[in-house]
Amino acid sequence: QKEVEQNSGPLSVPEGAIASLNCTYSDRVSQSFFWYRQYSGKSPELIMSIYSNGDKEDGRFTAQLNKASQYVSLLIRDSQPSDSATYLCAVNPALTGGGADGLTFGKGTHLIIQP
Amino acid sequence: DAGITQSPRHKVTETGTPVTLRCHQTENHRYMYWYRQDPGHGLRLIHYSYGVKDTDKGEVSDGYSVSRSKTEDFLLTLESATSSQTSVYFCAISERGGEHNEQFFGPGTRLTVL
Numbered sequence: 043q044k045e046v047e048q049n050s051g052p053l054s055v056p057e058g059a060i061a062s063l064n065c066t067y068s069d070r071v072s073q074s075f076f077w078y079r080q081y082s083g084k085s086p087e088l089i090m091s092i093y094s095n096g097d098k099e100d101g102r103f104t105a106q107l108n109k110a111s112q113y114v115s116l117l118i119r120d121s122q123p124s125d126s127a128t129y130l131c132a133v134n135p136a137l138t139g140g141g142a143d144g145l146t147f148g149k150g151t152h153l154i155i156q157p
Numbered sequence: 158d159a160g161i162t163q164s165p166r167h168k169v170t171e172t173g174t175p176v177t178l179r180c181h182q183t184e185n186h187r188y189m190y191w192y193r194q195d196p197g198h199g200l201r202l203i204h205y206s207y208g209v210k211d212t213d214k215g216e217v218s219d220g221y222s223v224s225r226s227k228t229e230d231f232l233l234t235l236e237s238a239t240s241s242q243t244s245v246y247f248c249a250i251s252e253r254g255g256e257h258n259e260q261f262f263g264p265g266t267r268l269t270v271l
Contacts, residue, residue, distance in 0.1 A: 073256045074256050074257055074258065076259065076260075078262075084264075084265075085247055085262040085263060085264050085265050086200070086247070086262045087262070088259055088260070088261060091257070091259055093256065093257060130199070130200065132200075132260075134256060134258060143202075143205070143215075144190045144192065144202035144205050144215055144216075144249075144260075145200075145202070145258075145260060146202075147199045147200040147201075148199060149197070149198070149199040150199060
């Protein structure tokens with residue numbers, strides 16, 4: 043069974059610091075990885091996607107992927123109170139037959155940025 | 158924001174009644190998905206569609222059926238609602254299938270089955 047694991051938190055980070063969110067996955071042949079942000083009572087919002095080993099930066103966000111270790115992370119620099127949310131890691135499992143399987147999600151990490 | 162709407166946004170129903178949730182998109186994306194989100198379980202795939210009249214089951218499809226007669230609409234039906242189907246339901250769309258299938262979510266429907 044494909045699994046995506048995240049620490050549920052809460053992860054508390056002071057304003058202005060770097061928040062580091064981690065995710066591990068079980069399906070070794072997974073190819074695509076996504077980070078979503080979800081505010082309480084709202085829908086998930088895609089903030090980063092990463093497909094190759096290494097780092098991908100977008101503004102204050104950096105996604106890091108290490109397929110050998112089956113590990114993906116999200117760094118948020120200069121954390122702001124508005125970054126307080128639940129962050130969901132999602133993995134596109136290995137495809138069979140060329141279909142469009144849905145994503146496998148972790149349960150999310152609750153991040154709190156303390157002013 | 159991706160042009161995705163869901164209706165109704167909130168619904169309370171009774172056990173044994175049929176319920177249909179609608180997802181409507183204006184992006185002309187080929188792929189559409191239904192997920193449910195429950196505390197302690199995260200988001201789980203119910204059904205998905207890879208084109209008009211083309212659908213397949215996801216991880217938690219028992220008790221649910223879907224239909225897609227037009228590109229823009231994807232319907233989720235609970236034939237006979239049970240209390241275990243109380244959840245928040247999200248629709249998602251994707252322009253691509255396979256790898257790189259970034260999915261964008263609708264606002265969700267909160268369903269309560271009494």
